[in-house]
Amino acid sequence: MTITTLSAHKGNTWKIELDDSGELFFLHVSVVQRCGLRKGMTLTPQQWEQVQTAELSRKAYQYACFLLDNRGYSYQEMFRKLEPKYPQAVCFATVDRLAKYGQINDRAYAEQLAHHYVAVKRFGMRRAFQEMRRRGLLEEHITEALEPYEDEVTGEILMELVEGKYRKYFLDPDDRRTIEKGKAALVRQGYRFGEINAAVRAFLEEQLEEE
Template sequence: MKITGIEKYKGSTYKVEFEQQEPCYLNIEIINKFNLKAGIDLPLSAWEQVKEESDFRRARERALYLLDYKDYSYVDMFKKLRQNYDEELCYRVMQKLVDLGVINDRRYAQGLARHYMEVKLFGRRRAFQEMRLKGLTKEVIDLALEEYEQGTGERLRRLIEKKHLRYMTDEKGINRAKNSLIRYGYDYGDIKEALREIQIDSEDE
């Protein structure tokens, strides 16, 4: 594959033209890495390597762009990349992201745990389920939630006072609150205890 010309296209992207081939567009980083110049006749194997490196760079930059807006678990980012790139390339990019420290499941899990437990006031069961949906392993989730093993009752009381207390004027309102709190991931025993502590009679009459 003979290169007949290389010219700037836009930004850091250059148009590479070939003899009897469609042109392609490469970042200057790739052009410099492989020392591509007009007049060079590349073997097909060398050109495949150039394309692979170009795809790797695009996938890496795509991942870094996404990470500018929010954190991702290893699994979620892999799935995102896999939509456009082959599996082997995705694994290579993911290893680079791990090496850079921008993908770190333990740090990501700690942030999620803080959000679900301190902001959303979820019970452990609901927080665990949500974190699993983010692609985190049981071991990583358990470690992140470990610091929230104490304080369940306090979080539950805060949630009741914030969202339910004003509606709990009769048995119907109390039962609705119980069902909602169960969906939030709290155990029924903890719910009854919290209701008792804020002097709401939760016993069925």
């Protein structure tokens, strides 16, 4: 295949035509320069495939950086995001590149999410774990990130929820139906039933003492 047309198109985009076929391809100037393309140059099918892969890799990396401007991603999550748009090999190469330069770091991302789900969203360990797993993080990274919140912090947060946001469910110790609704709501927040019972019991005992 011979490059019969190679010229600037718009901005940093160049247009290229092979063998006067009439079909135009568009490449970023960086790809043209990196591949050493010039008019009259002859390419093997393998060389042309490498050029196209270079252009796809550039686009995939650019798209990944755009996504990372909005929020963090795990390695697996970013791969899943890229896979519908780009060949698998390009996706792996792109995510590896992001990880190499620290743009993706699963351990750091796990720590960010642990703080977000536990300290900000006030989820229990179970739901926080599920949400972090859904983001494509490995179990070892999740467990490590959640460990600082396990006992004391989780207990404090749960007690604050019982005394604050969910207080209305536990004001009447004789209204078992409403109390069970409150407990069910806390289960959905990801707290274990045993720790919920302990927190509610402590709250009710405190109310009785105040009376």
